[in-house]
Amino acid sequence: MEPAIPLNMNTDRDKGFINSMFSSIQARTSAYCFRCITCTNGCPIVLNYREQAKEKLDLLPHQLMYAVRLGLKDLVLESQMLWLCTECYMCTEYCPQGVHVCDVIYELKNLAIKERKDLMPRGLRLFAHALLDNGRTAEIMDWEREDLELPELSGAGDAELQELLGQLGLPQLIDKEGS
């Protein structure tokens, strides 16, 4: 039996959240979930945490889908599962009901970043800053390239990437100074 989640169904349901999620073709598929738990059983992140999965992830993939359907916005957005999901799409592949579990998680992450910036993990924020500043998320050492006999990085395309990310609103999403 699943551990109980303390909820007040009279106050915790957010009808606006339900409406906005169900206006998305991907998120609407969560309505077909019949809680078979196949997605959770096939999830490598759940497997990684084993007995501690509930404690570390807050909501497991099948619980996330069900909570979306119920409109439990705060519970969903505050779940660590959103940020620990690797977007491997195993859940979506396994789901017998065609629920787009991974895409729903993407949408929830986007919503969390837009509405609850405090929830965005620090590591993800650092990645976003690095992408904006350098056009990549990993620092490339010159000596590594020399060892591999690769030419110096030219920086070609960096400006275009920054412009594109700016147009997509990334600086505002991560509260980058000057945006």
Ligand code: SF4
């Ligand atoms: S596999 Fe699909 S139907 Fe089963 S619990 Fe997960 S989302 Fe729901």
Ligand code: SF4
């Ligand atoms: S996409 Fe995320 S939720 Fe789905 S199986 Fe992979 S890690 Fe788990």
